[in-house]
Amino acid sequence: MPSSSRQPERETEAGRAMSDTDGNKERDREIARNEEVRQTTGDIRVSASAIVFAVIIAVIVVGVVWAWIKR
DSSP, X not given: XXXXXXXXXXXXXXXXXXXXXXXXXXXXHHHHHHHHHHHHHHHHHHHHHHHHHHXXXXXXXXXXXXXXXXO
């Protein structure tokens, strides 16, 4: 008989899940929008960091080449 006592709970949970589906979909859409903004911001930071890193390496290489030529 334990399974019969669990059955109404499952039906209740399923009923709630069905009624909350629209709310969950809207919540998921909002979360997706927020994640998209975060992803874009993160991509810009990574790109900026990569550019700065490349410039620093370029300056070092130019300095080494210049020093090599002037010796």
